[in-house]
Amino acid sequence: MSCSRASKRWISFRDIAERLGRNISIVHDCWQQRSKEGNASRRPGSGRPRGTTERKDRRVRRMALAHRTASAAEIRAAVGTTVTQRTVTNRLLQGHLRARRPVACIPLTPNHYRLRGEWLQARDHWRTEWRSVVFLMKAGSALVPVMAVCRLESGQVSSCN
Secondary structure, eight states: OEEEEETTEEEEHHHHHHHHTOOHHHHHHHHHHHHHHSOOOOOTTOSSOOSSOHHHHHHHHHHHHHOTTOBHHHHHHHHOSSOOHHHHHHHHHHTTOOOBOOOOSOOOOHHHHHHHHHHHHHHHHHHHHHTTEEEEEEOOSSSOOEEEEEEEETTEEEEEO
C-alpha cells in the first residue's frame, strides 16, 4: 500500500516506517488521521491516565507554598492521599515550584570547624617545609642504590644525608 508521492515515485508505509524508525501500524494510523481530519497531532486524552485529580494537584501546590521547608515526603504525608513522592515532585514542577531536598550530610559543629582549620594549617606548613626537599638516588654499592634526602637552597642542592 502506498501513501505519498515523492518525485513521481510512490513510497510505501513500510519505507516510511523504516526511515522514521517507527512501527508500520503507527505510520498507517497517522496517515489515516491526516487524511480524515487534516492533521496528525495526538488526540486529547490519549496516553496514561493521571493518578491525581486537579483538586489534589492544587492541594499539593498549596502545601508547598504554605510550608516552604517541607520535603516531598512531608508534603505527600500531609496531603493524605495515595500519591508517590515522584508524583508530588512532578506536580510541583508543573507549578514551577520545588520541594526542599533533605540535607545529605551532617552539619559541622564549631569543634569540627576548629579541628579542620588546625589540620589545614598543619598541612600548609608541611607543604612549605617539604617543598625544598629533593630525593636523589646515590650509588652506594654496585648492587644496592642508596636514597638521599637533600635540601634545596636558591635552586642548588645544599645538604644531603
